[in-house]
Amino acid sequence: MxxxxxxxxxxxxxxxxxxxxxxxxxxxxxxxxxxxxxxxxxxxxxxxxxxxxxxxxxxxxxxxxxxxxxxxxxxxxxxxxxxxxxxxxxxxxxxxxxxxxxxxxxxxxxxxxxxxxxxxxxxxxxxxxxxxxxxxxxxxxxxTSPDAHNAYVRKVNEKHSRKVKPLIRFIKAWKYYNNVPISSFYLEMRVAKYCDSESSIIYWLDIEYFLTRMLNTYLPILQDPAGISGYIHPCSSQVNFDTTLSKLKTAVTRAQNANNAKKSDDIKTAFEWWDKLYANNFPSYYK
Incomplete structure (x- = not known):
């Protein structure tokens, strides 16, 4: 089915x-x-x-x-x-x-x-x-203040009916499954800040929107939204930055293709593109 x-x-x-x-x-x-x-x-x-x-x-x-x-x-x-x-x-x-x-x-x-x-x-x-x-x-x-950072993520998560932490997991899964050398802490805080300015969260849309925004803004240094750690860098070196940017371009294309297929009611193809985005780890179209 x-x-x-x-x-x-x-x-x-x-x-x-x-x-x-x-x-x-x-x-x-x-x-x-x-x-x-x-x-x-x-x-x-x-x-x-x-x-x-x-x-x-x-x-x-x-x-x-x-x-x-x-x-x-x-x-x-x-x-x-x-x-x-x-x-x-x-x-x-x-x-x-x-x-x-x-x-x-x-x-x-x-x-x-x-x-x-x-x-x-x-x-x-x-x-x-x-x-x-x-x-x-x-x-x-x-x-640094893990307590302040956790409180910030928790506040935004509650604001969106606890949909923010799952979105963070979906973005981190892209990082881990594709060996993307980007900071997990950067992704966590950047997703939370992104969600803080959104009116609602729809996973399949917001994954595309978030990845696209990172690409279009060229992986900018993030000012700590909790106001503690100053600036949060996405990558630890220029080599890692270049690798991340390359993999991000591929991810954006795949997310866009998945959502374009969904808009055309081609759900099977949408699943195939999500599976490519997550390096063959996304659930199958068939249960």
Whole structure:
């Protein structure tokens, strides 16, 4: 039996959302990491941030991010990252701990859900949200506030009857399935800001509109809509920017073709174009 486009995206969202088993597996090393940080760096607060923390993770692709509020940090943020790496290396000697600024990465297995990244932070203010200095990858520190960012996304999500976080997942799925080297945080905040100015959300339309707007504005640096982190960059290098722009052009063409087919009542062809956009991971036209 054929599906409608709306049914296709409903089933796709189920596929993208991590299962309870995957979510629980993500917690398995938390206590050991927390104890290590308490023993070595005067841990004050430790909590999940990023996609898993905000309900926008992608099954099989999103790793686990924590922010560790630490009392004992050096002036040079690069040195702090190396110190944390050394402590975790000592606690987990066979894990292959590395620095992936602004975090220390602990790959406990081969799957994304088995990888934990710890971002060290120094608390600098707490009203109305906790604000931290985290490594800026140049030895200095930069401001961030996962609490403020989550609150902003949550506010826009509620404004649109909880359709914004699914839209974020659909855009992130394009990133992961096509190996697009663009920042997940950039996409999350950019989708939320896009939705904040929209009157309604229709997934199959807004995916096209959002991707087209990114392309037409040439992947601009985003001013943090939560007013904390200054400017948010889409990519970490010029090479990644060029690759992202190329893949974005292809994505826009495929989304446009999908919606043109839908407008012509050729739903089967529309499904085929969505499947191309998502690298053969979109649900089949037939149930």
């Amino acid at each position: 054929p599906r409608t486009i709306d049914e296709g995206f409903k089933d796709f969202l189920t596929k993208l959302t991590p299962s309870s088993t995957e979510t629980e597996a993500a917690k398995s090393h938390r206590a050991s990491i927390e104890q290590c940080l308490k023993s070595n760096f005067n841990l004050l607060r430790f909590w999940r941030i990023g996609s898993f923390g905000n309900g926008t993770s992608i099954s099989g692709y999103s790793d686990i991010d924590y922010l560790a509020s630490l009392g004992d940090l050096t002036t040079n943020s690069n040195v702090s990252l190396q110190n944390i790496k050394a402590a975790l290396d000592n606690r987990f000697p066979n894990t292959g701990i590395t620095v992936r600024c602004p975090a220390v990465k602990a790959p406990f297995g081969y799957l994304a859900k088995e990888t934990t990244e710890i971002v060290p932070g120094r608390l600098i203010s707490w009203d109305p949200y906790y604000v931290y200095n985290i490594p800026d990858c140049n030895g200095e520190w930069m401001k």
